[in-house]
Every structure is written in structure tokens, then in C-alpha cells.
Amino acid sequence: xxxxxxxxGTGAWSPTAERGLAATMLVRGGEHILVDCGEGTQRQxxxxxxxxxxxxxxxxxxxxxxxxxxxxxxxxxxxxxxxxPLAVLGPPGLAELMEGFRPYHGxxxxxxxxxxxxxxxxxxxxxxxxxxxxxxxxxxSLAWLLVEDDRPGHLDAQRARERGVPEGPALGRLSRGEEVxxxxxxxxxxxxxxxxxERGRRVLVTGDTRPCPDVAAAARGADVLVHEATxxxxxxxxxxAAGHTTAREAAELAAAAGVRLLALTHMSHRYDxxxxxxxxxxxxxxxxxxxxxxxxxxxxxxxxxxxxRPGGGRAR
Numbered sequence: 001x002x003x004x005x006x007x008x009g010t011g012a013w014s015p016t017a018e019r020g021l022a023a024t025m026l027v028r029g030g031e032h033i034l035v036d037c038g039e040g041t042q043r044q045x046x047x048x049x050x051x052x053x054x055x056x057x058x059x060x061x062x063x064x065x066x067x068x069x070x071x072x073x074x075x076x077x078x079x080x081x082x083x084x085p086l087a088v089l090g091p092p093g094l095a096e097l098m099e100g101f102r103p104y105h106g107x108x109x110x111x112x113x114x115x116x117x118x119x120x121x122x123x124x125x126x127x128x129x130x131x132x133x134x135x136x137x138x139x140x141s142l143a144w145l146l147v148e149d150d151r152p153g154h155l156d157a158q159r160a161r162e163r164g165v166p167e168g169p170a171l172g173r174l175s176r177g178e179e180v181x182x183x184x185x186x187x188x189x190x191x192x193x194x195x196x197x198e199r200g201r202r203v204l205v206t207g208d209t210r211p212c213p214d215v216a217a218a219a220r221g222a223d224v225l226v227h228e229a230t231x232x233x234x235x236x237x238x239x240x241a242a243g244h245t246t247a248r249e250a251a252e253l254a255a256a257a258g259v260r261l262l263a264l265t266h267m268s269h270r271y272d273x274x275x276x277x278x279x280x281x282x283x284x285x286x287x288x289x290x291x292x293x294x295x296x297x298x299x300x301x302x303x304x305x306x307x308x309r310p311g312g313g314r315a316r
Contacts, residue, residue: 001029001127003148003201003298005224005263006313007290008044009036012230012266013066019267020044020292022067024205024226025313026146028128033057035144035205035226041070042077048293048313052077059130060090061207062141063097071098075105075112085111089123091132091140092116117142119214128200133218135209137243143207145218148200151300152177156193163188201298208266210240211249219257223298224306227253228266229289232279247276251283261306262287263296 004027011019021038025048032054034041045052061067071088078086088098098114117123119134119142133143155175165171165188170180180188204219205226219225230244239246245253247264254262262284267273273289280287288308290296295312299305 003028003203005203005226005296005298006048006050007263007265007292007294008034008041008048008050008313009038010265010267010290010292012228012268014269015040016269018291019269021070022061022207022266023070024265025050026203026205027054028146030054031056033059033130033146035059036061036067036207037070037074038066039069039073042074044292045074047315049315050313051315056084056087057130058086058088059142059144059205060088060094061135061143061205062091062137062139063093064139064208067207068097072101072104075101075108078110079106079108082110085113087113087115089115089117089130089132091142092118093140131218133204134212134214135206136212137208137210141207141209143204143209143215143218145202145204145222147202150197150199152190153195153197155190156195160188160193163193199301201300203298208244210243211245211253216253216257219253219259222257222259223301224261224263224296225254225257225259226263226265229264229276229280230266230268232271232275247279248283251280251287254287255284260286261296261308263308264289 006025009020009023015021020040022036023038023041024035026033094116117132121132123130128148131145135141135143173180174190177190202222203224204222227250228245229247229250231239231246233246233248236246277289293314295309297307
């Protein structure tokens with residue numbers, strides 16, 4: 001199953017001509033999960049390959065305006081042409097915020113689930129789970145970790161054939177850990193035919209935060225860590241006061257956690273992006289600073305490293 005990140009908004013505080021406000025889409029198969037929804041996100045979705053269809057969940061990291069003001073407009077747009085339920089999950093304070101948005105989006109023709117999640121909370125879905133990770137900002141805040149279920153190990157096809165399993169769908173069922181019924185009535189189980197279970201993919205997306213132990217622990221072994229880098233290290237005093245992270249600090253966290261790729265977002269217009277990238281890569285070379293509409297393809301671990309595609313999420 002494909003797993004992809006589409007960066008819809010990578011700027012901080014206020015939009016610029018180049019960068020929209022915080023919004024990152026996780027695409028897993030046909031399901032779209034939006035992390036934060038800054039002002040203008042629905043237009044970014046329309047300009048992107050993801051479009052408006054397929055969205056099942058909005059994950060809010062915190063309730064500051066640059067991360068949530070796109071929600072009422074998006075809901076108003078959906079109210080005209082949507083029947084599928086939509087979940088909005090976030091930290092304490094989300095329910096009050098969503099109630100305040102109600103006059104602006106009006107009545108909705110689809111079920112809307114709003115749920116506040118404490119750090120450590122887990123939402124179990126088909127084939128994966130979402131975990132809320134506590135972060136260190138000036139208001140209640142979360143990072144969101146997507147963890148796929150572990151997969152059955154590699155099938156020893158030759159041994160399966162020796163047990164009488166024919167080529168074709170039966171081998172596929174065994175590779176998924178299922179039992180197979182042969183034409184002669186014998187049952188073949190995957191026992192002894194599959195190698196050790198293989199881990200699922202892991203993607204962690206932070207909102208605004210200082211470097212913190214819970215994020216570092218959740219990022220351990222992640223395929224992709226999307227971390228804010230609002231400041232350069234020369235302004236680390238400002239970063240601490242504002243509850244943000246410098247590019248160097250984010251890179252140090254990624255290096256210690258052993259992530260495969262670090263994507264820095266929440267870019268401030270006060271810096272040249274090349275300086276942000278240079279500072280981080282001195283510590284952690286596997287770092288990118290995506291622009292709006294860049295994508296990262298995340299293959300299964302045995303199939304290679306995450307792949308950054310500049311402009312890969314823009315609709316043609």
C-alpha cells in the first residue's frame with residue numbers, strides 16, 4: 001500500500017507568496033489524513049493531486065490560528081457535497097474551538113466527530129494506528145505518530161511448493177499469513193513458511209514545539225520525521241521563549257532518534273531557506289526543507305529510503 005506525505009502549507013505565522021500555512025497530508029492508499037489546517041488549506045488541496053476527496057480525518061496539533069483557521073471554510077465547502085463522516089481530533093481545547101466555528105460553517109449534511117485526545121492516546125484503524133504524542137509549546141499541543149501494523153515475514157515459496165501449494169493466489173494468501181485449503185483437502189498453514197515479522201512504516205508529524213523527550217522517543221526509528229524549525233540556532237533564545245525549535249535542534253533530535261529522513265517545516269520568512277537547510281545538514285545530512293506541494297514517498301523499509309519529489313503533489 002502506498003504511503004505518501006504531501007506538504008500543502010509549510011510556512012509559519014502568516015502566509016507568503018511562496019508558502020501557505022500549516023497543513024500536511026498523509027496519504028495511505030485511498031485514505032487522506034490532514035495534519036493541521038491553516039487558513040487557505042482547502043485551496044491548497046484543490047491545487048494539489050490529493051484534491052478534496054478521500055479526507056477521513058483532521059489531526060490538530062494545537063489550536064493556534066495559523067494551524068486551525070482553515071477548518072471552518074473546509075467544512076463549509078464539504079457541507080454542499082459530502083455524506084461521509086469526518087473526524088477532527090486534537091488536544092484539550094479543541095471541542096470549544098470547534099463549537100466556536102459552528103456559526104461560520106453552518107449546518108453540516110455529514111457526521112462530524114470531534115474528539116479531544118490526551119498525550120498517549122491511541123486511535124486504532126484498519127492496518128495502522130494513530131498515537132498522540134505530547135509536545136512542549138505554550139498551549140496544549142500534540143505531535144501525531146502514524147504506525148502501520150507489523151507485516152508477516154517473507155514467504156519461503158520453495159518450501160510452500162514442496163508442501164503442495166500451487167503457484168498463484170494460494171501463495172499470496174500464505175504470504176499474508178492466511179491458511180490455504182488444497183484441492184486434495186489438506187490445509188497448509190503459514191507456520192514454518194514465513195520469516196520473522198517485518199515492522200510497519202512510521203511517520204511522525206509535529207506541530208509547534210520545543211525539542212522534547214516524548215517527541216524524541218516517538219521518533220525513534222521513524223521512516224520520516226516532520227519537525228518544525230521556526231528559528232536558526234543563532235536565535236535559540238527567541239526559540240525557547242516562543243516555544244519553538246531551531247534547525248540545529250531538530251537535526252540533533254533526528255540524529256539521536258535514528259530517523260531515515262527529516263523534513264523541516266514551519267519556515268519563517270525572516271530566514272533564507274538555504275541557511276535553514278545548511279544548518280540542519282551539518283548535523284543530520286538526511287534533511288530536506290520541502291516547499292508547498294512537494295511530496296515524500298515512503299516505501300516499505302526493505303524497498304529503499306523515503307524519496308523527496310519537489311513539486312510532486314501539484315496537480316497538472
